[in-house]
Amino acid sequence: MQRRKLLAGIGGMATLTVAGCLGGDGDEGTTLWHDFTDSEEADLEDHVAAFNEGRENEIGVQQVPEIVDQLDTAIPSGEGPETFAWAHDWVGTYYDRDFVYDASDDLSIDLDETFTSAAADAARWEGGVYGIPYASETTTLMCNEEMVDEPPETLDEMVEIMEEYHNPEEGMYGLSCPPADPYFISSFVQAFGGRFFDSETEDTHIDEDEFIEGVELLEENLWPYVPADPEYDVQIPVFADGNAPFAINGPWEVDGFRESGVDVTVTSMPDIEGGDPTPYTGVQLWYFTSNLQDAPEEEVETAVEWAEWHATNEDAILTNAENHGFIPVHQDYADDDDLGDDVAAFAETVSMGVQMPAHDRMDQVWNPVEDGLEQVFNDQETPRDAMEAAAEEIRDRWD
Template sequence: MQRRQVIAGIGGAATLSVAGCLGTDDQGTTLWNEFENGEEETLEEHLDAFNEGRDDELGAENIADMEEQLNTAIPAGDGPETFAWAHDWLGRLHDQEFLHDASGSLDLDIGSEFTADAADAVQWEGGTYGVPYAAETVTLMYNPELVEEPPETLSEMVDIMEDHHDPSSNQFGLSYPPIDPYFVSAFLHAFGGRTFHTDSGELGIEDDEFVEGLELLRDNLWEYVPEDPSYESQMTPFNDGTAPFAINGPWQVSGFRDAGIDATLAPLPDIEGGSPTPYTGIQVWYFTSALGDVDEAATEMTMDWAEWYATTEDVITTNANRHGLIPVHQEYADSDDLGEDVETFLETVETGTLMPADPRMDLVFTPLEDALERVFNGDADAAEAMESAATEIRNRWD
């Protein structure tokens, strides 16, 4: 999915720390991440705790455009031993031979330690290629200085957006990346349609239910967002306090709050005749094929890090309380003590559907995004645009 790639355009690559003498390059054993500023700061704290007392330390780099960097670095032998990303890349990375099967190397039992979705999310064709540490999705956020109570229905939300929408004054009803299938999936899937049917492996964007969700999105939300669909432009109105609503995920909460906006979370609004069904993701520490070229100590450190991060109470609760990351460890998944943000995200996750990890999904997004833009700009009928995109996608698959 694209959601962290668009965020990456806001900041450049920056090294958190690189230390130690493990591995095959002069950087030692390294993890990569593409975290937003608040999450990155928390990662630094966790990494300091993990490295305390170690002779050789695990280093970390914050990477802009993770996908492109991995595609370049791993074949060249310059990639990290582990990196953090959502589970939906698993099938493609496996087919590219970018991953390391840790089935016989982990001390914990993935199946018993984590929720069923989380355990499934790191396994592919009999192998285990990472450790899951959190679940996430997008939900509604509102500015309490502009909105007294969050809307319970989409029609109520539209009324509030209408009251605040004045593009001539740079005021908008909503901050929301409208062309990104991950962000808008809640509405595209609202009437039972699916971008991709995981059970059958079939494309779903031509289905009547999917087209109905697209028309809902076009008719109710599109006109209230800024004209520029880029992530940064879409976040600006809510970040500046001029939009009552945003729809985003836990990675953005601290950024809004650091900007002085009391971003308050709420469930996605009810939809007449349907139900918002967003894509949900499992965040994973992936193990890369670089582990095939390092010594035993480097491999052990990498496995230790992933297991420690995913099972340590302080890491789990800090990520939950600061960033709304939903625990997937069995001991914490149903906890009532992790704050209102987690409770709200959990409520939304429970209405969602897990992102497909099928490698063919990589060939879905660009044609779908192009078709969404044509529909939203009034250049194409929803059904015709989806039919055209589906033809292009199937041709790519062939």
């Protein structure tokens, strides 16, 4: 699914569907929203069925397209879900917008004793607990086994292979990757110490030399090998149709690539001369929404018990890992070496990365950076001019 594609959508995209039509208005029991892929949804439904078995108060499930827009409309109206799944980086923004519920007093598990420290921290904000972590994720390199004998160990080796196959006139490309999406290209723009945002200084650093050097790395080594249209829906089919040796994507696309007939090897990011690949990583949470604030006690219990059950149930943890490449964050499984090659590869890339800031100011960073990267990608601006303009726009938004 195009989860990271929607990062900048919080409060900034038109609503495509009337949220109330999706239900979950507080009179229909406890509702869960998600935007999972078909295969993820099938396993989720099995997990929900197992959880609901024998319960008087069951949890209902709704697959919600354009979930960003739907939440923006539903929650302020007192409608929408009691819980939903998304990465942790929304916590700060949703806290400021009163979209989330502090479940600190409702939990039956100790976050610090149950989950990795990074996962436990991701669920907290301003002293409260606003979700339960169930997996971590990032984007990493994927290889088409028919074109790539061995995953490249260095970026230089990767460029050599991309050069061998890249032939746009014949519909062939070296790489499938949304080239201006900050989440997807974070490994490279942060490789020399640059950062999109620093939560301690509460400032962006995209106009500093280290970050600009990362943009130049993209411009010289990756962008020449992707389709000319940067849109996600254009980039992804290139790899899915077997027309590129490499993709950079997350665990949510692996099943789809394989179902399309591509023999996929998931591997870690290649070494970068003079730097270190530093991707953004995310922790998937079951968020608790502000609909729980005045909800009947049984609805609060159901939402919290579901999140705790799903995040600690062995079958759910192993199914998500083995079938979908989700990296366990439960301490009993986080270092399990028997969860398959996909999980091992994603876990290795996660170990290289930094966690996405959950600070509310980060919400104002994504769009200007993406716009600036697209200008560089389209040869409209230099990396320095584009990033300096983006930084100025970001700071103006904060003011």
